[in-house]
Amino acid sequence: MKKRRISSWYYAKKYFMTLSCVTALTAITFIAKPAVAESPPTETATSEEVLTVPEAAQVSPAADKGSVEDVDYTTAAPSEASAETATSESTSTVTSESTSTSAQAAVSQASEQNGGHYHSDDKGNWYYTDANGINLTGAQTINGDRVYFDENGVQVKGAFASDGHYYDPDTGTMWTSRFVSTGDNHWYYVNDKGDKATGLQTIDSKTYHFDNNGLQTKGTRVLINGKGYYFHPDSGELWNNKLRKIYRNTYVNGTYDELWYYYDNDGNIYEGPLTLDGKEHYFTPGEVRWKIFKNPDGTESFYNEDGIKVYNDWGSIRYMYLRGYLWTPKIYLDENGHVVHGFKTIDGHLYYFDESGSLRDDVPGSPKPLFEVDGNQYFADFRGEYSDTRAAILTNRIFTYEGVTYSADETGKLTKVTNRKQYINVGNNWYYVDTYGSILKGEQTIDYVKVYFNQDGKQVKGAFADNGHYYDKDTGAMLTNRYIEVDGNWYYVDQNGNKLYGTQTIDGVQVYFDQNGIQAKGTFADDGHYYDKDTGSMLTKRYVEWDGSWYYLGAEGYALIGEAVIDGVNVYFHENGKQAKGELIIENGEIHYYDPHTGARVSNTTLTINGVTYSFDDKGNGRVI
Missing domain, CATH: 2.10.270.10 (Cholin Binding)
Structure with missing residues (x-):
């Protein structure tokens, strides 16, 4: 007679089978993103991730479009x-x-x-x-x-x-x-x-x-007693009042399409505008994302990569044919969420958006930075050669482009500059046009006066230029042999217009300038001396308060260290020069205590300090009693 023998492998298999079912149910929520394709966009098998939306979201009924069975x-x-x-x-x-x-x-x-x-x-x-x-x-x-x-x-x-x-x-x-x-x-x-x-x-x-x-x-919508229910294609969970994201098309550059769908309270794929969690979305069979959407009133809106309507911000249209090329142009949405066309000032910079809503950009085949609108010329810098802000239209300045010098007013309109060998004021900035019609840059001597122009051609006035020299705020002439105040700091420029550094004697007064040329005032400088907060002159033979502590400056201007007698008073200064106040100091084997207010060494008294009682004699030497 054969008897059935149950081995330990049987129990292992039984446990594994139970566990695998649980694992299988859990695994259906994971997402497999598409691999990179080697060809243009094609329909591929979909994978997805999900986002649950509160069931309280308000949606209006949508007809079943046949997207679900x-x-x-x-x-x-x-x-x-x-x-x-x-x-x-x-x-x-x-x-x-x-x-x-x-x-x-x-x-x-x-x-x-x-x-x-x-x-x-x-x-x-x-x-x-x-x-x-x-x-x-x-x-x-x-x-x-x-x-x-x-x-x-x-x-x-x-x-x-x-x-x-x-x-x-x-x-x-x-x-x-x-x-x-x-x-x-x-x-x-x-x-x-x-x-x-x-x-x-x-x-x-x-x-x-x-x-x-x-x-x-x-993956099916069913009707039960007249009510629709949609069930997730992988997990089989009820998916009413929820968002679903599907990865569908993969491109040769490694990007892919993420398509969002919303299933309403009746299990239908929702179409039209919808506010979820305070954010505006728009759902259509064509999936409004990365796209401009035409509103019934003729205005245009834009929905970003998450399908959310954009206000007062930039957006990018994904893979738009622009001037014959496949491109991703930038657009801008105003305070009403409408696509901007024409001129728009954003964060203090002027931009131009064409009839498609796209920012004039340096896409292949696009016009040069110099362009015309309604008979007026403008210049938008896309390569950072004329402006630090990419694609901004030049305003209130003069510049030379392809051998021609232009003047741009506050609206960006250009006029050709025909003046020669003279100063020109544009936007309250001064420029100089030479014999050839070009604007001067760098250090120049005009009418025997040394002046300086930045790389954008603007004359430097009331500031240090890149060459380290300071130029007068009114005339623009380089200054020499004088003190100069800039942003509350003082400098001194010599006979060549260069800043002074370190310890200097000017008009018989010892002063100090740090590594940036800033004069030391009301502080200890790197040379160990203290300089007056008003005049900047080095101080000697006096007490000074600095950073909450007191110091005494000797005859050579250095802070005293150790025991000292000043004006007949015994005092003490630590190694860093700070005066001892309210402290016990042991010096040469003797215990001394210094008054917390005056800093004077106490004598002929008995004090209890930190629970210990001391007696101090007429010389201030203390002992424990």
Whole structure:
């Protein structure tokens, strides 16, 4: 007689099967992004990620556009039931809102068997022979396990039996309260009695649907008692009032299309404007993202990469044919969310947007930076040669382009400069045009006066130029041999117009300038001297307060260190020059204490300091008593 031997591998397989089902359910929420294509955009298999939107979002009904399949179900009044799984790994709560058992479930009854034994044939099929030597058929309970044998006595494993129940691929025991996959993305759910669930079901707080045969509904909109429900194509979850993002087309540059859909309260793909979480979206079959959308009133709106309407900001149109080239031009949306056409001042800079709404840009085949609008010429710098702000129109300045000098007014309109060898004022800035009509740059001598022009041609006045020299705020002439104040700091320029640095004597007064040429005032300089806060002259033989501490400057201007007698008073200064106040100091083995207010050494007194009592003699030497 063969006896069925259950090995440790059996238990391992049983655990693995249970775990794999849980893992499979979890895995359906992961996203597989598309690989990079080697050809222009083509339709590919979709993958996705999801974003849940609060069900309170207000949407208006939308007609079913046929993007999802409608299946009409009419059910009886909803009922509820719950069950716990038969496995030790998880517990699921199931609530049924329609019929929850298969047609075959009610007729299957199992018989309790004892005294028989399992045996297998050479094909790996298992049988059970009872005490009378008869192979069992149908539903049976053996050693407490619900099993099933077909009409030939072969035990059913890894399949639904004729009684409508599913039996474990390894042990052959009936599954309950869990999802079942039969391949090809076909999923079922069996309840606590092992019967297939049908209709709407709430499992672990998520809503699913199963057809009349128990097959899970995925990627389909169904009608139940007149109400529409849409179920996610991968997870099978109810997807009403939710967003879904799909990756569809992949491009040779590695980018891809992300398409958003919104399923309304009736499971339809929503079309039209919609506000979700305070942000405006627009949904159409063509997917309004990275695009300009024409409004009924003739204005245009733009929705960014997340499908959100843009206000007071820049946007980019993805892959637009612009002047014969595939490009991604920039656009701008005003305070009303409308696409700007024509001139627009943004953050203090003037720009021009053409009839398509795109910013004039240096795309292949585009016009030169010099362009014309309504008979007037303008210049937009795209390469940073004339302006630090890319694509901004030049205003209030003079510049030379391709050998021609232009003057741009506050509106950006250009006029050719015909003046020669003279100063020209544009936008309250001065320029100089030479004999050839070019604007001068850098250090120049005009009418025997040294002047300086920046790289944009503007004359430097009331400032240090790039060459380190200072130019008068009125005449623009280089200044020499004088003090100069700039932004509250003082400098001194010598006979050549250069800044002075370090310790200097000017008009008999010792002063100091740091590495940037700024005069030291009201501070200790790097040379160790202190300089007056008003005059900047070096101070000597006096107390000074600096950074909350007191110092004494000796005859040479350096801060004193150690014990000292000043004006007949014994005082003490630390290694950094700070005066000791309210401190015990041990000097040459003697204990001294210095008054917290005056800093004078105390004498002929008894003090308790930090819990210790000291007696100080007439010389200020202290001892503990």
